[in-house]
Amino acid sequence: MFVDKAHITVTAGNGGNGAVAFHREKYISAGGPDGGDGGKGGDIVFVADESMSTLMDFRLKRKYVAKNGEDGGGKRCSGRDGESLVIRVPKGTLILDKETGAVIKDMSSADEPFVVARGGRGGWGNSHFATPTRQAPRFAKPGMPGQKRELILELKLLADVGLAGFPNVGKSTLLSVVSKAHPKIANYHFTTLFPNLGVVYAGEGKSFVMADIPGIIEGASEGAGLGHDFLRHIERCRLIVHVVDVSGSEGRDPAEDFEVINLELKKFSPALAERPQIVAANKCDILQDRKTLDRFREYIESRGMKFFPISAAAHTGIQELISAISEELSKLPPVRVFESTYVEPEQKLESPDDLRITVTGDNVYEVEGAWMEWLLSTVNLSDYESRMYFDRMLNESGLYDRLEKMGIREGDTVRIYNLDYEYKK
Numbered sequence: 278m279f280v281d282k283a284h285i286t287v288t289a290g291n292g293g294n295g296a297v298a299f300h301r302e303k304y305i306s307a308g309g310p311d312g313g314d315g316g317k318g319g320d321i322v323f324v325a326d327e328s329m330s331t332l333m334d335f336r337l338k339r340k341y342v343a344k345n346g347e348d349g350g351g352k353r354c355s356g357r358d359g360e361s362l363v364i365r366v367p368k369g370t371l372i373l374d375k376e377t378g379a380v381i382k383d384m385s386s387a388d389e390p391f392v393v394a395r396g397g398r399g400g401w402g403n404s405h406f407a408t409p410t411r412q413a414p415r416f417a418k419p420g421m422p423g424q425k426r427e428l429i430l431e432l433k434l435l436a437d438v439g440l441a442g443f444p445n446v447g448k449s450t451l452l453s454v455v456s457k458a459h460p461k462i463a464n465y466h467f468t469t470l471f472p473n474l475g476v477v478y479a480g481e482g483k484s485f486v487m488a489d490i491p492g493i494i495e496g497a498s499e500g501a502g503l504g505h506d507f508l509r510h511i512e513r514c515r516l517i518v519h520v521v522d523v524s525g526s527e528g529r530d531p532a533e534d535f536e537v538i539n540l541e542l543k544k545f546s547p548a549l550a551e552r553p554q555i556v557a558a559n560k561c562d563i564l565q566d567r568k569t570l571d572r573f574r575e576y577i578e579s580r581g582m583k584f585f586p587i588s589a590a591a592h593t594g595i596q597e598l599i600s601a602i603s604e605e606l607s608k609l610p611p612v613r614v615f616e617s618t619y620v621e622p623e624q625k626l627e628s629p630d631d632l633r634i635t636v637t638g639d640n641v642y643e644v645e646g647a648w649m650e651w652l653l654s655t656v657n658l659s660d661y662e663s664r665m666y667f668d669r670m671l672n673e674s675g676l677y678d679r680l681e682k683m684g685i686r687e688g689d690t691v692r693i694y695n696l697d698y699e700y701k702k
Contacts, residue, residue: 281331281332281431281432281471281472281509281510282332282429282430282431282432283332283335283336283339283429283430284339284375284427284428284429284430285335285338285339285340285341285427285428285430286339286340286341286425286426286427286428287321287340287341287342287362287364287393287394287425287426287428288321288340288341288342288343288394288423288424288425288426289318289319289320289321289343289394289395289396289397289423289424289425290317290318290319290320290342290343290344290345290346290359290360290396290397290423291318291345291346291359291396291397291420291421291422291423292315292316292317292318292345292346292396292397292398292399292400292419292420292421292422292423293314293315293316293317293318293345293346293347293348293349293356293357293359293399293400293420294315294348294349294356294399294400294417294418294419294420295312295313295314295315295348295349295399295400295401295402295403295405295417295418295419295420296312296313296314296315296348296349296350296351296354296402296403296417297310297312297402297403297414297415297416297417297657298310298311298312298313298350298351298352298402298403299311299312299351299413300351300352301351309404309407309412309413310402310403310404310406310407310412310413310414311351311352311353311402311404312349312350312351312353312402312403312404312417313349313350313351313352313353313354313355313356313402313404314349314355314356314399314400314401314402314405315346315347315348315349315355315356315399315400315402315419315420316346316347316348316349316355316356316357316358316359316399317346317358317359317396317397317398317399318343318344318345318346318358318359318396318397318398318399318420318421318422318423319343319344319345319346319358319359319360319361319362319396319423320343320361320362320392320394320395320396321341321343321361321362321364321392321393321394321424321426322361322362322363322364322390322391322392322393323363323364323365323366323372323382323384323390323391323393324363324364324365324366324384324390324391325365325366325367325368325369325370325384325385325386325389326365326366326367326368327368329365329366329367329368330367330474331367331432332366332367332370332430332432335430341362341364342362343359343360343361343362343394343396343423344359344360344361344362345359345420345423346358346359346396346397346399346420347359348420349399349400349402349417353402353404355399355402356399358396358399359396361396363390366384366430366432367384367432368384368385368386368435369383369384369385369432369433369434369435369513370383370384370430370431370432370433371383371384371430371431371432371433371615372384372391372393372428372429372430373428373429373430373431374426374427374428374429374619375426375427375428375429376427377619378429379617379618379619379620380615380616380617380618380619381393381428381617381619382617383614383615383616383617385435385612385614393426393428394423394424394425394426395423395424396423396424397420397421397422397423397424398420398421399420399421400417400418400419400420400421401417401418402417403415403416403417405418411662414660414662414663415657415659415660415662415663416655416656416657416660416662416663416666417657418655419654419655431509432510433509433510433512433513433615434472434474434488434510434513435486435513435612436474436486436487436488436510436513436514436612437485437486437487437514437515437516437606437612438477438485438486438487438488438514438515438516438517438518438602438606439487439488439490439510439511439514439516439517439518440452440487440488440489440490440518440520441490441493441511441517441518441519441520441538441542442493442519442520442521442522442534442538443493443521443522443529443534443537443538444491444493445522445527446520446521446522446534446559446560447520447522447559447560447589447590448489448490448520449473449489450589450590451489451520451557451559451587451589451595452473452475452487452489453475454589454592454595455475455477455487455595455599456475456476456477456487457475457476458473458474458475458489471491472488472489472490472491472510473488473489474486474487474488474489475487475489477599477602479599479600479602479603480600480603483603485602485603485606487518488510488511488514490508490510490511493508493538493541508541508542508545508546508549511542511549511552512546512549512613513612513613514552514612515552515553515606515609515610515611515612515613516552516553516554516555516602516605516606516609517542517552517553517554517555518554518555518556518557518598518602519535519538519539519554519555519556519557520557520559521534521535521556521557521558521559521573522534522559522560523558523559523560523561523564523569523570523573523586524559524560524561524563524564524565525564525565525566525569526560526563526565531558531569531573532572532573532576535556535573535576535577553605553609554582555582555583555585555598555601555602555605556577556582556583556584556585557585557587557598558570558573558574558584558585558586558587559587559588559589560588560589560590561586561587561588561593561594562588562590562591562593570586574586583601583605585597585598585601628648629646629648629674629675629676630675631646631647631648632644632645632646632648632649632674632676632679633645633646634679634680634683636683639690640685640686640688640689640690641689641690641691641692642680642683642685642689642690642691642692642700643692643693644676644691644692644693645693645694648674649693649694650694652667652670652671653693653694653696658696680700685700686700687699687700687701687702688700
């Protein structure tokens with residue numbers, strides 16, 4: 278199964294916690310603090326893999342989590358950093374932010390690993406907090422959480438040439454003739470349900486990659502007939518070979534077919550409609566009216582495009598078409614790489630102003646909020662100095678002023694999650 282789009286969630290590892298420890302050695306009764314720092318959490322790293330061709334792996338697994346950093350230890354031993362998680366994707370995969378749709382990274386190069394989510398920093402051990410007046414700190418800092426992101430992976434094939442046209446016009450047959458690709462070929466619409474790639478050799482030292490894109494129909498730019506799934510694979514192509522059935526076997530006018538497909542390309546992406554085109558008039562071996570071919574040739578050449586009558590089934594006109602494609606590609610810029618449009622959101626620091634205070638029965642003032650959770654994680658309530666630090670932070674945050682404006686009195690209870698204490702001015 279060919280899968281070219283996937284939604285995944287990635288979570289980098291949390292940093293390890295700093296350690297509370299003291300130096301212990303024979304004949305040394307009161308060694309100083311020597312708690313080590315926590316290790317850094319593992320990153321989430323993307324790597325382009327040339328051996329992969331679809332996003333099928335991400336259909337089966339959608340959550341990816343890197344390892345956490347280890348906690349620090351005594352003797353100033355730092356915890357081990359968490360192992361980064363490497364995620365391999367096919368070349369040409371776009372990494373998009375699910376919320377905004379912005380391009381974070383275009384994985385078009387196999388030698389450029391990309392860190393999409395960074396692991397949290399490790400917390401400091403208590404050895405960092407020793408001062409002349411606080412010689413035995415019994416608290417340390419916790420590790421920081423790793424980044425978490427929801428992503429969309431979207432594969433846009435890396436091909437020099439894209440074969441575009443209505444269903445059943447002979448695109449797959451043409452690809453099978455000019456390359457060693459073996460797409461499914463049959464005489465019914467939508468035989469091709471996913472793109473096929475083939476390498477075309479145009480002469481000594483000359484080759485290019487050609488993509489057979491499933492047939493486009495009217496309304497494809499709005500999603501009709503899986504239009505979006507098909508059209509995205511032409512976006513990188515430097516050149517479009519527009520294959521048109523001129524045999525009249527299906528009773529359609531070639532010029533109208535040509536205009537309908539170009540209108541869909543324009544609706545999907547104005548830049549795509551400006552891409553250079555070569556027109557291949559296929560099925561000339563079963564042509565019913567020679568005048569139809571002549572009128573179509575005149576119509577195409579009046580628009581300044583190169584026109585080649587061919588028969589993919591009979592192998593006629595193929596070499597002339599390949600030579601023209603190779604010559605045109607030599608003048609065109611490299612395969613398109615999508616520039617990043619993602620803007621990293623500002624890190625919103627939790628503020629004491631966001632604390633929620635609720636008054637319940639028996640004069641209990643319940644305080645909740647992310648800032649309070651963070652503060653509680655940084656203190657050791659069994660240590661006197663750490664409690665004094667906690668009290669000072671609450672005072673400086675303005676929490677006590679807010680409580681007094683709400684009418685709190687001495688003896689009332691302040692409840693902070695699982696911590697209850699009596700309020701005193």
